[in-house]
Amino acid sequence: MRLLAVTVSLGAALLVTMTAPSYAAGGDAIFKKSCAGCHYTDGPAKEKTIADQLAKKGPELWYAGSKFQKDWLVAWLQAPKPIRPLKYNSLTDKNPGDHPKMSAGDADAVTEFLMGLTSPEVKAGVIKANNNVQGRNTFTKKMPCGGCHEYSLKGVVLGGKSGPSLVGASKRLNPDWIYAFLAKTKVFKPVRDMPDFTGALNPKDMESVAAYVAAFE
Numbered sequence: 001m002r003l004l005a006v007t008v009s010l011g012a013a014l015l016v017t018m019t020a021p022s023y024a025a026g027g028d029a030i031f032k033k034s035c036a037g038c039h040y041t042d043g044p045a046k047e048k049t050i051a052d053q054l055a056k057k058g059p060e061l062w063y064a065g066s067k068f069q070k071d072w073l074v075a076w077l078q079a080p081k082p083i084r085p086l087k088y089n090s091l092t093d094k095n096p097g098d099h100p101k102m103s104a105g106d107a108d109a110v111t112e113f114l115m116g117l118t119s120p121e122v123k124a125g126v127i128k129a130n131n132n133v134q135g136r137n138t139f140t141k142k143m144p145c146g147g148c149h150e151y152s153l154k155g156v157v158l159g160g161k162s163g164p165s166l167v168g169a170s171k172r173l174n175p176d177w178i179y180a181f182l183a184k185t186k187v188f189k190p191v192r193d194m195p196d197f198t199g200a201l202n203p204k205d206m207e208s209v210a211a212y213v214a215a216f217e
């Protein structure tokens with residue numbers, strides 16, 4: 001009887017090991033080894049001073065699971081293309097476009113890890129991508145968004161270069177995160193960079209401009 005029980009539990013353990021998707025395991029260890037030197041994952045807002053922020057060569061990822069779309073993330077890690085026209089934390093140097101590339105297996109595992117890093121400030125399912133007139137007015141006329149961000153209109157890329165490009169935001173960013181980022185900029189960017197629009201835009205304007213950005217091709 002005892003022998004049987006041992007055999008059964010051994011069998012079960014083996015089965016679990018064999019069916020567990022090994023590609024998704026260990027993303028945190030891979031990240032620690034290859035990525036943590038350039039990216040914070042401990043948040044919120046570990047980088048409380050400009051010196052903290054400059055201590056890392058890449059953007060904070062502690063809310064990556066709230067910010068990015070999973071399919072975009074796993075593909076980008078294998079074939080990264082510049083997001084910021086300029087080098088991170090620089091207003092003069094061009095982005096060298098030299099981000100490390102990962103194998104498909106490592107990218108899967110690290111994506112699982114990063115998608116688990118979420119912020120409770122992001123409410124799910126509120127903002128739907130929508131190319132709306134109010135959002136467009138805010139983005140292109142009322143506020144200087146387009147002065148710092150590239151975006152594409154009828155296939156032509158317009159806009160400034162000091163912020164991340166928003167071309168392709170519909171595939172890259174989670175619409176609900178865009179709204180949370182505008183409404184609570186200081187939670188995500190405590191030190192500097194993106195201006196805080198909380199005094200200048202009311203929540204309705206933020207919703208419509210977030211929906212507008214979320215629809216960018």
Ligand code: HEC
Binds near residue numbers: 036082084102
């Ligand atoms: C030498 C420093 C460096 C290393 C190592 C590095 N990164 Fe990056 N990472 C950057 C920089 C700089 C950017 C900004 C790139 C851009 O805007 O085009 C970036 C951007 C990113 C982004 C997009 C973030 C955003 O907010 O736009 C993700 C996701 C990312 N890295 C994940 C990783 C992963 C996973 C690894 C481990 C394989 C890694 N990085 C290793 C410097 C680094």
Ligand code: HEC
Binds near residue numbers: 083088139148164195
């Ligand atoms: C003075 C320049 C400036 C203006 C004006 C500005 N932004 Fe930004 N924005 C930034 C910078 C800088 C960042 C973040 C930098 C980083 O992470 O490297 C950013 C980040 C963002 C992001 C996140 C993009 C990403 O991939 O991380 C969104 C979305 C965004 N801004 C939307 C807007 C909207 C909408 C407006 C207008 C209401 C606006 N921005 C106005 C400079 C600006």
